[in-house]
Amino acid sequence: MPIDPVQLTADLVRCPSVTPEEGGALVLLEGLLRGAGFECHRIDRNGVPNLFARWGARGAAKTFGFNGHTDVVPVGDEAAWTHPPFGAEISDGFLWGRGATDMKSGVAAFTAAAIDFVTETPPDGAVILTITGDEEGAGRDGTLALLDWMEANGEAMSHCLVGEPTCPERMGEMMKIGRRGSITLYLEAQGVQGHAAYPHRAKNPLHALVSLLGQMTAQPLDAGTAHFDASTLQIVTIDCGNPATNVIPAKARATVNIRFNDLHSGASLSDWAKGLIAGVETETGVTFTLRADISGESFLTPPGMLVDLVADAVEAETGLRPELSTSGGTSDARFVKNHCPVVEFGLVGQTMHSVDERVAVDQIGPLKAIYTRVLQAYFA
Structure with a gap:
């Protein structure tokens, strides 16, 4: 049965994973991924929790990677929230809670897409997920720790997609091809x-x-x-x-x-x-x-195969050709770019880090569909 990314988002939001607490989020994901045949390793460094998961052979000629984080910023004044910050309640078309937008919905969508893809249409290659608990913190023991471990153990991604929120107002309107x-x-x-x-x-x-x-x-x-x-x-x-x-x-x-x-x-x-x-x-x-x-440092992934592949998938699902942007703050793509070409695409990020953070429920399924299209096109 296909994995419901909305339910998985809710399950992740209920994990109180305020940096650097794991909160049960990576344990949940590791269980799902192991059950789908992914080889999983917890790469914890200096008290920071991280998860590496690979389906397929190490060193495969084509290896597509996803990167994201399950840690979240503090909730602030809990009394100011309309719904409990770790309740994952669905109301008025939104799933409410800290991390709903940034970025447990993105992690849920690419995890669901990856599991269903390798289960239903096993590719000639490998799929890697690198998920950290230290993106909202200093970042020195998160994705960097994963990449250091990968280098030491002969693991590599050919290309990578980071699932951070990238769209200012409408789903599909922007993707990141670099960062300042x-x-x-x-x-x-x-x-x-x-x-x-x-x-x-x-x-x-x-x-x-x-x-x-x-x-x-x-x-x-x-x-x-x-x-x-x-x-x-x-x-x-x-x-x-x-x-x-x-x-x-x-x-x-x-x-x-x-x-x-x-x-x-x-x-x-x-x-x-x-x-x-x-x-x-x-x-x-x-x-x-x-x-x-x-x-x-600033970086740019020039328009080409990876950029076009993601943009095509976004346009096919949303009807919008995403703007190629380098705006906004930093993300863990700044580390991944030293390992392989990387771009970012995710949901609308208007409420991230705010009181009453929430994600539109009707965007989570299409995000999984976009990531699935990316995998299908990459391994076609």
């Missing part, structure tokens, strides 16, 4: 504390920091490229911890996040920041320390 990179700059300015009435006896780190931030935001980083929007820089916090109005503080800190396109790299943006810092240090006498955290 992300770098966070942690800045600390070290000055000399003093009396606010005698500034000549002090060095105000806030003035230097404000000057630096002004230079960083004075001009756009770029105007965008063929497949990417313009890079963006946002100051996300400024702090000096000074409660007094008559004291010039000794230190001031700021954090800046940059989402960058393929004109830049994490290293080039770090060097750019260092150049600006050197000028402000010379001008003010205040010294800076910089720590850069690169959570992902």
Whole structure:
């Protein structure tokens, strides 16, 4: 009997898998996959739960992979929810609960599609599912751990589809063929504390920091490229911890996040920041320390076989030819792209991470159908 992706979504939502808790979600999926003949391995690293599952022979010439996550963000104020966040209640045409959109519906759809496909029409090749419990967290022990284990054990995907929500408003309108990179700059300015009435006896780190931030935001980083929007820089916090109005503080800190396109790299943006810092240090006498955290580089999967195959499947089921986009935040595709070509397609993501997160029930079945079409076309 075919697997009902709506029921599987509900079963997964009932698992309270707030990062890094497994919550029973991967146990549920492993049981289903083993029962369908998939070889399964739990790849847990540093307390983070992950699941690898393969149907077919290791090292098959054609191996299609799906990637997704079962961990979810915290529910916030539970009293503000219309329905219990882990109740998976169906009401008004929606399945309600944390992770319903991001992305237990996507995991349910590709798991159901993969199991039914290999059961009904066993392909000449292999199907791999990599499912992590650390996408919403730091990400260092999730999909990265799976990929490290695969490399060490001779496992490989030829191509991969990540089931993250990709559609802004209508099912089928957008797929991701790349992502912008992300770098966070942690800045600390070290000055000399003093009396606010005698500034000549002090060095105000806030003035230097404000000057630096002004230079960083004075001009756009770029105007965008063929497949990417313009890079963006946002100051996300400024702090000096000074409660007094008559004291010039000794230190001031700021954090800046940059989402960058393929004109830049994490290293080039770090060097750019260092150049600006050197000028402000010379001008003010205040010294800076910089720590850069690169959570992902920009990447692009150029239009071609994989992109066309997924776009064709989406259009066949929805009647919409998806826009090829690189917008939005980061995803685990930033790790998969170092392993094999990867694209992303999933449901409408309007309510992800919000109170009353929910997924339209009538979208889950078509999503499974799209993933099934992808598998059928790939192994045809």
